[in-house]
Amino acid sequence: MASAASARTKSAPARAAAKSSGSAAAAPQFSKEQELSAYREMLLIRRFEEKAGQLYGMGLIGGFCHLYIGQEAVVTGMQMALNEGDQIITGYRDHGHMLACGMDPKGVMAELTGRRGGLSRGKGGSMHMFSKEKHFYGGHGIVGGQVSLGTGLAFANHYRNNGSASMIYFGDGAANQGQVYESFNMAELWKLPAIFIIENNRYAMGTAVSRSSAQQDFSRRGLSFNIPGEQVDGMDVRAVMAAGAKALDWARSGKGPYILEMQTYRYRGHSMSDPAKYRSKEEVQKMREEHDPIEQVRARILRAKFATEDDLKAIDAKVRAIVAEAAEFASNDPEPDVSELWTDITL
């Protein structure tokens, strides 16, 4: 089982830290436990995605494969702010979200390779995995589709009055789809517990935000519906968690939706076939060197002496073992039985 489970558990000190932050500008301090948990979680996503990229290159993964490398702090920080029962839904860049939800890395990787042990039994692929148990509702390949669907998850929480909230992730590209604003309108109209998390990684495929968006401050995209929003340093897991906790307080107290613009960056291409002509190598290099979400946590852990280099190496080795096991399973697991072609069409 992934170590992701630990990130789901919100400790009391974590809550206090988040609340005392005041604004998202000054990131709150994490406890030793939180720093180490965030480090482990983000590292798992990073190593998993690196391995997925490798398997793609070997021809074991086909079709589309969108890697989350660089954006790990967003979903990791948000998961630290959630309660059990809160739902998660996202688009096609979804491996990180699934791991952060605690879904089995072996099952995720085997789905990427299209094997019978995949979480969708090999019938979904990279963009389509689900887990009712982990409250993960996909994995959607139509840009922006998850925003209306996620608003429906929030509607269901509201209908059932169950106190849960829905985390609806989408990118700066999806933020220009019409249904996003249809959803904003209904979410605010009915005060639905929806957190709209815009992962602004600066490029919608190869189109820079400045070339696609009249309003580039995505936290303001809900203004005409009276939905509050804020910009968050999405490379700092502490800032993400604090902003998430604040937004969740808002939504759970019946005040309706909240928008979080997570300012982040993807190091890899949009998909595996991205020629990366639209940005410079220097730009990518600068982000990696100065803002890497994992390196930030690592430096803080060492500075605060929460762990030694050797301790971190041990964590790294453990994470690598999980990923290696997943890759091994995904490479050797058989393809789905041919009878699977005709199952799961209707119930």
Place this chain on the structure above:
Amino acid sequence: MATNILMPALSPTMEQGKLSKWVKKEGDSIKSGDVIAEIETDKATMEVEAVDEGVLGKILVAEGTENVAVNTPIGVIVQDGESADAAPAPAPVAASAPISAAPAAAPISASFASVPAAAEVPAGTQMVMTTVREALRDAMAEEMRRDGDVFVMGEEVAEYQGAYKITQGLLQEFGARRVVDTPITEHGFAGLGVGAAMTGLRPIIEFMTFNFAMQAIDHIINSAAKTLYMSGGQMGCPIVFRGPNGAAARVGAQHSQDFAAWYSQIPGLKVVMPYTAADAKGLLKSAIRDPNPIIFLENEILYGQSFEVPKLDDYLVPIGKARVHRVGHHITLVSFGIGMTYCVKAAEELAKEGIEAEIIDLRTIRPMDTETVVRSIMKTGRCVAVEEGWPQSGVTAEIGMRIMEAAFDYLDAPVARVTGKDVPMPYAANLEKLALPTVADVIQAAKAVLYR
């Protein structure tokens, strides 16, 4: 000079209405724009405003009168000092009334009574004449009483009581939590409904017409129909998308499309298209309980038509089963939804010439009950398939192919089809009539197949 006030047509499909209230009394003076009466149509209660000025000289149709035909004189406006008697005698409903081209109501033929009772109805069950509209409403109300997870959502479903009055009274019984008026936002609320269904709620999403569902078709197909498969069977989507489909009367190309063929192509969907009120009720109840996404295609012209509905506490009609609507042995007519109206009338005409047609009402387009069709063709050897939709890749094209695959050896003639014409729906009354199938088309096709 005295002027007659005529019963107005207040909706595209209105043929008659109830004069529910006179706001003015005889002797009251009337100015242009004054509300003089209230009329209840098949869709809503509307105020009627005066166009002419004068005095309400005489009321010709008392308030509370039901089934007043459009264009019937209901009152007389006279000028000061003029006698109401001076008004021309009330004319019978003019044959030239502009809506006379619309299909006549209630096509229940004598042959209907001779139809073997549906398997779902126990012998001796009391039958109650019910409109399709009431049957649909009753189905939703019964299922909402039965299951708190069922809710209905759409434009004007609550306070307005439904754009076509299908949800009439539901808000009063179930409240705003379960009868949800949406903004005009089809893409958004269809997606919202699918998301809610993924958590196990059972939404009924009403589209004011399926033409507007074009805005939402991405969620219907990409999100609702495909998720079960993409999730390896984990994530179902128990949702009903319902609303009027196909041509009403004179509403133009963008409001007249029949989507039966479109949705019927999609694995993961079930597509239901009832004709009778009993099927409308029984199939909608089954659809609401079904764990899959259901496309439930209604028809505005059928809403006001009455049929016998069995009086049962819980009347369910299985999805995916066709019904023999009329028994015959010379030829098989296959149709569904409003296409059935042409077949029923054509069969009556053919019977006068000694041709006994068997009529199969598919009721469900997907999954299609080929077996019932084939069983009939094994008896008749001849078939005409009828639909209002377009011919290319239409449902009748599918029916024809299935018959060829499964019953070629039983055919004594090629299968024929009668469809809507391959054109966008025109507005002009004469052109619209030409664009739709006719009873004569069905009779002609039947005779061609019978080599007569």
